[in-house]
Amino acid sequence: DKGIYPYYMLKEVDEQPVVIRRLVARYLTDDGQIKLGQAILDEMEAADHIYIVAAGTSYHAGLVGARMFEQWSNKPTSVYLASEFAYEQSILSQKPFFIFLSQSGETADSREVLQNVNEQGFHSLTLTNVEKSTLWREATYALPLMAGPEIAVASTKAYVAQVTLQAILAYALADANQMTFNLHEQLSEIAVAIQSIVDDKAVFEKVANQMLVPETTHSAFYIGRGADAAVALEAALKLKEISYVQAEGFAAGELKHGTLALIEEGTPVIALITQPKTAGLVRGNLSETTARGARPFTIVTKALAQTGDDYILPDVNPLLTPLVSVVPTQLLAYYTSLGRHLDVDRPRNLAKSVTVQ
Numbered sequence: 442d443k444g445i446y447p448y449y450m451l452k453e454v455d456e457q458p459v460v461i462r463r464l465v466a467r468y469l470t471d472d473g474q475i476k477l478g479q480a481i482l483d484e485m486e487a488a489d490h491i492y493i494v495a496a497g498t499s500y501h502a503g504l505v506g507a508r509m510f511e512q513w514s515n516k517p518t519s520v521y522l523a524s525e526f527a528y529e530q531s532i533l534s535q536k537p538f539f540i541f542l543s544q545s546g547e548t549a550d551s552r553e554v555l556q557n558v559n560e561q562g563f564h565s566l567t568l569t570n571v572e573k574s575t576l577w578r579e580a581t582y583a584l585p586l587m588a589g590p591e592i593a594v595a596s597t598k599a600y601v602a603q604v605t606l607q608a609i610l611a612y613a614l615a616d617a618n619q620m621t622f623n624l625h626e627q628l629s630e631i632a633v634a635i636q637s638i639v640d641d642k643a644v645f646e647k648v649a650n651q652m653l654v655p656e657t658t659h660s661a662f663y664i665g666r667g668a669d670a671a672v673a674l675e676a677a678l679k680l681k682e683i684s685y686v687q688a689e690g691f692a693a694g695e696l697k698h699g700t701l702a703l704i705e706e707g708t709p710v711i712a713l714i715t716q717p718k719t720a721g722l723v724r725g726n727l728s729e730t731t732a733r734g735a736r737p738f739t740i741v742t743k744a745l746a747q748t749g750d751d752y753i754l755p756d757v758n759p760l761l762t763p764l765v766s767v768v769p770t771q772l773l774a775y776y777t778s779l780g781r782h783l784d785v786d787r788p789r790n791l792a793k794s795v796t797v798q
């Protein structure tokens with residue numbers, strides 16, 4: 442029931458702090474210890490390479506998770522689109538371990554990969570929102586995303602749950618002496634941070650109406666580097682699927698290799714700037730677009746903010762910033778769809794659970 446909400450999507454965006462708190466309560470103790478089956482951790486520990494397989498928004502969550510498995514757990518990790526990996530499997534490492542990310546647990550492309558993985562005798566873990574779904578049942582292990590039913594076709598809280606649960610797994614696999622922060626504390630702070638963003642809805646409604654709703658806006662760009670590039674892909678997908686604005690998410694450094702040609706007077710370019718190492722470079726790339734007439738909007742963490750920035754995010758661990766930076770992009774997509782008088786929850790041509798290959 443969507444209660445006071447006009448659309449499920451808005452309700453689900455608002456639920457994100459609760460989803461994080463629920464995952465924290467389920468998987469972490471107060472002092473940051475992990476509550477997970479030892480067998481899962483042992484298998485992941487023993488693996489020499491993690492293969493994350495998913496589609497759409499779940500794939501984008503995997504792009505964020507992979508960075509944590511590599512940078513926190515020192516585990517080589519690759520992320521694959523299920524629809525590609527199913528028919529063109531890469532050369533695998535000696536001891537591979539597979540993670541399937543799927544809100545529905547029924548995505549046909551991911552099921553196809555899992556079937557191949559099972560036939561080859563490899564072990565796997567599914568992270569899904571639907572217990573007893575096919576991917577839940579057929580993987581070696583499964584853990585619930587605990588996001589609660591996601592009704593809107595556009596996935597929001599499941600993405601946040603997938604990133605959070607991967608963070609918990611990566612943290613569990615990491616050498617405790619190397620971890621300079623308490624994940625329980627970090628995630629609790631992030632839940633508060635997301636609450637402050639969803640309380641700022643009017644800001645995003647206004648920006649969407651100014652930049653993205655006008656009929657003269659035919660395309661838009663999200664740019665960023667590192668984890669921000671991964672969020673840019675998700676931000677663009679969300680905008681495309683519910684507002685029908687042609688959008689691209691781009692690794693900011695790639696713009697100059699061709700795509701810059703698309704920038705015209707007034708083209709919205711939204712820059713995500715949360716990564717200390719590359720913040721200056723992204724600003725440089727953004728200036729290259731504004732010099733060609735682009736209309737910029739910056740979403741920046743507090744520590745990296747400069748005068749004139751448009752939306753300031755609270756500071757969190759750099760690899761966890763996707764959990765906060767994605768929220769403004771969800772709201773921008775929502776208000777663009779609303780402003781264009783579209784059915785936010787049921788975009789044309791799409792289904793919630795994709796059971797065809």
Ligand code: F6R
Pocket residue numbers: 496497498499500542543544545546547548551594595596597678679682793794795
């Ligand atoms: C986008 C969206 C889709 C799904 C994709 C995978 O908002 O919802 O891109 O993420 O179809 O679905 P699941 O996660 O159910 O495997």
